[in-house]
Amino acid sequence: MSTTSTDIRPFRIETAQADLDDLHDRLARTRWPRQLPGEGWSRGVPVGYLKGLTDYWRESFDWRRQESWLNGFPQFMTGIDGQDVHFLHVRSARHDALPLILTHGWPNTFVEFAPLISRLTADFHVVVPSVPGFGYSAPPHGTGWDAARVARIWVALMHRLGYDRYGVQGGDLGAYVAPEVAKADPEHVVGVHIDAGIGFPEEADLPGLTPAEREQLAQLGEWANGVDHHALLRAAPQTFSYGWHDSPVAQLAWLLHKFKEFGTTGELPDEVIDRDLLLTNATLYWLTGTSGSSSWSMYESTGPFAWPRGQAAVPTGVYVGPPAIRRLAERHNRIVHWPESNPGRHHFIAMEEPDGHAADIRAFFAKVR
Template identity: 70%
Template sequence: MKPFRIEIPQADLDDLRDRLDRARWPRQLPGEGWSRGVPVDLLRELDDHWRTGYDWRLHEARLNEFPQFVTEIDGHDVHFLHVRSAEPDALPLVLTHGWPNSFVEFAGLIGPLTDPAAHGGDPRQAFHVVVPSVPGFGFSAAPSGPGWDTARVARMWAELMRRLGYDRYGTQGGDLGAYIAPEIARLAPEHVVGVYVISGLGFPTEADVPEMDEAERAAFAALMSADWMHGVDHHALLRSAPQTFTYGWHDSPLAALAWMTQKFHDFSAAGPLEKAIDRDLLLTNVTLYWLTGTFGSSSWTYYDSSASAWPAGQKAVPTGVYSGPPGIRRLAERHNTIVHWPADNPSGHHFIAMDRPDALAADMRAFFAKVS
């Protein structure tokens, strides 16, 4: 394992600023709010901050405060953070980010997990935290060919934890991580004490409707009417022509910013994007994608699939879920042994690690206290 530091060449930052300065802006199309996509006025404001107010070097330095490493697994370099707690009996925990996110997703969560006493928690519920970058994201090498799936990534994570000397550990994931985290338990149940999923388990489908009661039908109706179910269909887009769209994201930071802003807006369940997520944190994620050139390679889970489906989970070890609705516990229990399903957690599940890291950390501690 080789120590790693983020050290972006100044020339790359200068090129980014130059491209932003020379952006060719379109006119606003007719329509209210987000009805035609990201509003020009909103994106101009965010772009202006990216050009003149955002400081990558500041956030680069903050990210470099976390110990980082690169190791080769399955023929691919894997970048990861490894932050050990000062508490000797801390539980090892591997966190898996989603799309369109990165390890940046967990920047505010690591402290509450590794040092709960400093964040109002019980020091006996501390974690040693491992945050790998999924292949094709950030500083991890991209998949070298077709045919990759979440089970292959799960095998890489299990091997990573073995190399780090962790025999018993927990797994966590949201979005793409909600598929990978259960796969680790299915692959290595003797090593995983529990799986914690942000959201996605027990999501109903049309096939479940005939067996639903009134409350479950209401949950299904809420799911089908949710804003994030009716945004840009990135599944279809990235399955059909990811290379075509990658040209724009890779060459134009304005196009990249618009795409990321659209998807973060679509996925934000905690109200307006500008109120839900700190804009510097959002821009750090966008800048990381830009500087590493990973807009195309990070979409491999979509272009290697023929259809989309909700994560199913596993029954090998106990499962905890941060956010239930619109998931239905009864449906989740078909494929999972659910031991933790709180009904009163703060909303905003898709980006809760960025929006409410303290609330997420507290709930994770509650779950893993039950299973470890």
């Protein structure tokens, strides 16, 4: 089917057994390096930890079970902007439910929201697309991709599904895309809910910060002190993709490193997020060969990392406000929802706290719908 087709076609995940056999064989034949001197994670993912999770992936993890779970959600493909776009579309039993499109982050996939969907469908028609280059969506064709271009695809998708009034939500990469949807379609978007990220100071703001705000900023510095993946993937994405694409353990190590850094408490990734959910995400990356293509948001950027600013076209709510600073967020956003103490120990809150995340999404859209 041509990527230019605007038909909405049903889609199912159907993994060839040969691909799973190849994965298991590669895991069994891993050439393990020596552990470098240093404590804990000071040199990166420890060999012992990675070996243990690799053994579980090869011997106990059941992809077929996860594949069946994911196929329990209605999935589709359609062509927009020359791209095949994969998406989940789970309708509520409520006729008057608000349509809601959710955008996952990096290095994640639509799996990020799988635990959340059943918690939202009492109140929302849920749409979860795979960002181009991730999972089963086609990789971007050519250069020039940014969050605004993805947002225009999302607008076209929601209109193609017949929705003329809807909400948007996202975190991480989704916190950049979701506000752009509102900018592109303000007449139809009722509100933007993001996990976090707006309201962080820029260089010019630093001299005017209060002592309390400086303390908040210091908390962010402790969390964000890790591998600069934005710089790394701007510099040589093709070079790094060879290892991730050829070795499932190399790919798993990279994902685990980032999931560890994206935690706020120092806990191991599988102490905060369900182990099978982490490995479902990793397996999806492996089976779709998207470790490189999913990095476009970094290698297409032309400058240093910058936090999302948001938008002022429609109301905005966040799951976690602090350590961001509300008065700074309000320069670019119409904030109507800024909780001070929602639970969470991880950047990918939908995977860690699906109940709390769903409750907060409902609370925000109850104010704006």
